[in-house]
Amino acid sequence: MGNAARHWQENHEIAIQKSAPEAWDRPNAPAHTIARFFAAFVLSTWLVTSAAISTPAHTTGISYGHVEIGKRQVAVRLQLNVRELQFTPAFDENGDRQITPEEVQSGFRRFAPDLLKQYRIGTEREEGQGSLGKVSFRPESGEVECHLSYTFRLPVDDVWMKATLHEVTDSGHWHLAQIRYDGLEEQRTFNLENPETSIDLWRGWSSYYKLGRRFLHLAWRNLTAGPELAGFLAGLVLVRDAAGGGFTAPLMFLLSQLIAFAAGARFGPVLPPGFAGTAMALSVVYIAAENLFLKEITHRGWIAALFGLIYGFAFAELVHTAGLPSRGTLAALFCYQLGVVLVAAGLVVLTLLFAKSLQRLRRPRFAIVLTSLVFMVLGLLQFVRRLS
Numbered sequence: 001m002g003n004a005a006r007h008w009q010e011n012h013e014i015a016i017q018k019s020a021p022e023a024w025d026r027p028n029a030p031a032h033t034i035a036r037f038f039a040a041f042v043l044s045t046w047l048v049t050s051a052a053i054s055t056p057a058h059t060t061g062i063s064y065g066h067v068e069i070g071k072r073q074v075a076v077r078l079q080l081n082v083r084e085l086q087f088t089p090a091f092d093e094n095g096d097r098q099i100t101p102e103e104v105q106s107g108f109r110r111f112a113p114d115l116l117k118q119y120r121i122g123t124e125r126e127e128g129q130g131s132l133g134k135v136s137f138r139p140e141s142g143e144v145e146c147h148l149s150y151t152f153r154l155p156v157d158d159v160w161m162k163a164t165l166h167e168v169t170d171s172g173h174w175h176l177a178q179i180r181y182d183g184l185e186e187q188r189t190f191n192l193e194n195p196e197t198s199i200d201l202w203r204g205w206s207s208y209y210k211l212g213r214r215f216l217h218l219a220w221r222n223l224t225a226g227p228e229l230a231g232f233l234a235g236l237v238l239v240r241d242a243a244g245g246g247f248t249a250p251l252m253f254l255l256s257q258l259i260a261f262a263a264g265a266r267f268g269p270v271l272p273p274g275f276a277g278t279a280m281a282l283s284v285v286y287i288a289a290e291n292l293f294l295k296e297i298t299h300r301g302w303i304a305a306l307f308g309l310i311y312g313f314a315f316a317e318l319v320h321t322a323g324l325p326s327r328g329t330l331a332a333l334f335c336y337q338l339g340v341v342l343v344a345a346g347l348v349v350l351t352l353l354f355a356k357s358l359q360r361l362r363r364p365r366f367a368i369v370l371t372s373l374v375f376m377v378l379g380l381l382q383f384v385r386r387l388s
Helices: 004-016 030-057 101-110 112-118 205-225 228-237 248-267 275-293 300-322 327-359 366-385
Strands: 061-070 071-080 119-123 129-136 145-151 160-162 174-181 182-192 194-198
Touching: 030 300, 061 145, 061 160, 071 119, 071 275, 101 129, 101 145, 112 129, 112 145, 145 182, 160 174, 160 182, 174 327, 182 194, 205 300, 205 327, 228 248, 228 300, 228 327, 228 366, 248 327, 275 300, 275 366, 300 327, 327 366
Parallel strands: 061 174
Antiparallel strands: 061 071, 071 145, 119 160, 129 145, 160 194, 174 182
16 A cells, blocks of 8 residues: 555544544543443454454455457556545545545546556557556555557557556555457566566568568577577688688587577476576687697597587576477577577678688788787686686
């Protein structure tokens, strides 16, 4: 219950106490004292018992929402307890300390902007224009039911909801929403720690397109967040035999990471916590060290496949952390791997072009050694950062 509502209720209780008969304040004999004590005991016992019986009748701290998502409109039937609202005292327009259904309806009309500010619904392209419709109030339970409507100019696809009713009630308030669309039903819970959620609507091929675009972007974001993949692939194809056109090692890397990614996506995290990050950083150090200290590099394809397993398990863990959708899981995994392949192919092509330009130098081996030394230092720095 909000502070303003609690203050109003306390004042109401005080007013009730002041209206009691004054005979209790004039005890003229011990008999009156005993009678006063006995009557006070009976009265207090009755009040406590009544409060205990009436408490379950309220849903203190919880509100309910029934959300119907249409093509261009979202309808909400919101149920909450009027005693919890911070602006409840303002409903008592005539000052008689009693709230009537008419005063509740009038009060909700006046405070509709404040309510709609805490209950918002939108899509990626626009936010719905909310309006307040019918309001009904049951005085015996203190429950008010109001109908909210949100209209959109464009067809509704993916929807986000933000319910911050704790801003107009109390910080411990919970809102339970039942969401329906196209014959499907989902449940969502909102509170101070979790005020917002998103609902993926499956309406035609556009849903798969948006899901694929989201996981392509996720792959790009994960790969650009750390330089390990770029350093490893660059070191892998920077040597002279790779510069001559050898694609065996990168292909084995992509194939092994695909196998590990599929296994990790199916069975969950495989590697110990924190192992993948340090191992990927060390992969850059190892491949750069080979370029620096070995004159003849053999079995590079198998080395790429070994590290590809680590990268694949790490990618699967990132996908699980981001959250796989309940529908379209295969499409999401395919698009994430497509993002990995596109980024890896681009890195390999750029590195091969760079290596080809190094062959025109007077001392190409020195340039390769220097570049590999830079990769080794960056890999060591990233390894130390992962450990800290």
